[in-house]
Amino acid sequence: MAVDHRNEKSQRLVSSQSAYPLMADGHSVITHVTILVFLRGKRYGTLNSRGVKFSLKICRDPFGQFVLVLKAGCSTGPDRVHRRNQSMTPTITAFERSPDRGRGLARDMRVRWALEEVGQPYHVRLLSFSGMKEPAHLALHPFGQIPTYEEDGLALFESGSIVFHIAQRHAGLLPEDANARARATTWMFAALNTVEPPIVELGMAKVLESNEAWYEQRLPMLKERVRNRLRQLSDRLGNADWLDGEFSAGDLLMVSVLLRLGPIGIVEEYPNLSAYVARGEARPAYKRAFAAQLAVFNAAQ
């Protein structure tokens, strides 16, 4: 263990480090790093990078200066490291028999795609429709849906949140630059909260109301609500390949949302969106995810 108090006399930088090697003999690991950096403001947040936990906060040091405090802590021996590694592979849930007949429209597809993009292996637990409403599953997902995500003591639901979690834990789905990252996150919310709802409504009307007298009368209005969003999205995308720079989790969700319109033919009214969706589908990670969910459906036949 090495502890170092640097520049304390200048009241400007205090740094203490307690170091244990991690990978070598199994009981060696960095347990604690503290760096104080002058800065104005606030507590920053917490990061947890697979066994090493970081917290950053901004506060005043004993001399009244604003300082940034970074702490990284990890206490683990060889057994615990081993267990962590084994439990690292996340488990998601998916339909035993997807109502989309394996066309890649169930929401586990979004999570599979994200996991494939970052190269993270995963387990799948299949659920029947009745199983999704049982207490064991409702404990994981209060709305009785798929997918869920379980990993190392963490259980999540909501495909958007799961994709975001994966994107935060791995490189490849969110830019490194903080502003670009916030913009990519904005496109995740835009896909799910602004573009998807009118698309879901169009689909729900078909499922729930196609035998009603008003179904045909409402259809133009439902389609116009979708077209309104697609027109705006098309204007923003222009000639770009992706919504904001490189492919991101925002594109992953937006392409997934637009794919729900597949058989209806509305996307094709906007050639740049059509090409955008095709670019998404052409990604090797998309293809692997698609094949994996289709294999589940085919196996159930």
Next chain:
Amino acid sequence: MAVDHRNEKSQRLVSSQSAYPLMADGHSVITHVTILVFLRGKRYGTLNSRGVKFSLKICRDPFGQFVLVLKAGCSTGPDRVHRRNQSMTPTITAFERSPDRGRGLARDMRVRWALEEVGQPYHVRLLSFSGMKEPAHLALHPFGQIPTYEEDGLALFESGSIVFHIAQRHAGLLPEDANARARATTWMFAALNTVEPPIVELGMAKVLESNEAWYEQRLPMLKERVRNRLRQLSDRLGNADWLDGEFSAGDLLMVSVLLRLGPIGIVEEYPNLSAYVARGEARPAYKRAFAAQLAVFNAAQ
């Protein structure tokens, strides 16, 4: 400037630090901190804490060991620090005349509430309905809506994304523990992607279709879709004050979503949800945000 290479001989920890004080005489600032920590895996991500930028990644060091690399960089003199401080106050957009007549249902309310919770002052730029469709605003918000959020070279849209951005930059809206933080984020997505859509549809039907012959016939189905979600949410909330531990951005958005049902009376069918919404409305930050948006509407009369 102090540079320190610690434990290089043991091939286990390399730490270099170049230190300049920040706040004292104006040209003193930590410009660079690099810490290498043994860890398995991947690049972690980038943080930007108001002028100090962090990047964390996991890679192999020259000796083939997995290491975690933290970099924190900041180059700034007194003028730049001063300018940063001035441009730090974000600007949001809101309706000049909100269609909800100041009842706090417009989506700027969610952002105002978040800013009030964390104690961050903000500017508001008001927009007419025609102004929202002009190119200048569409450049900020491709779907021509409010709110937007501008701060220090960053422009965001989507209230969910803006609330998340605020929650990441400040303490008080997301837990520090990484798993609890992921669960709170899940509730943000659940509020916006699972609970809000059927509530919006119920409201849209009234706005767009209340004169249609089918409106009354569809109403029970629309309300049942809302009740289905509220029943599940009520079951999950139980006797708890908030959805997962302390009040979080997930609660902020869920309460905001449920408030849209206000005059319809469905929330009241679930006493624990009714009390949950009341707890949200009782928060001083909510009250300040509500008063601020109501003042805008009243001033426009």
